[in-house]
Amino acid sequence: MVTAISIVLIITALFMIVTVLLQSSEEDGLSALSGKSDSYFSKAKSKTLEAKLALGTKIAAAVFVVLSILLLIVK
Numbered sequence: 001m002v003t004a005i006s007i008v009l010i011i012t013a014l015f016m017i018v019t020v021l022l023q024s025s026e027e028d029g030l031s032a033l034s035g036k037s038d039s040y041f042s043k044a045k046s047k048t049l050e051a052k053l054a055l056g057t058k059i060a061a062a063v064f065v066v067l068s069i070l071l072l073i074v075k
Contacts, residue, residue: 002074009067016060023053 002071005067005071005074009064009071012060012064012067016057016064019053019057019060023050023057
């Protein structure tokens with residue numbers, strides 16, 4: 001049981017690393033200060049690759065935490 005959880009934990013960690021590295025950097029952090037306006041494309045971000053990568057990262061992080069706690073309990 002510990003071996004199976006460890007393998008899934010490693011796979012989840014690798015998936016999380018890949019999804020974080022594939023995301024582009026957030027350069028819009030200071031755009032509110034410069035008065036940059038939102039475009040149509042920035043409002044429709046839920047269907048973009050960036051949104052899917054962010055969702056994948058969040059899910060992988062949640063699974064990683066749950067598996068880590070489960071592994072701690074099982075050992």
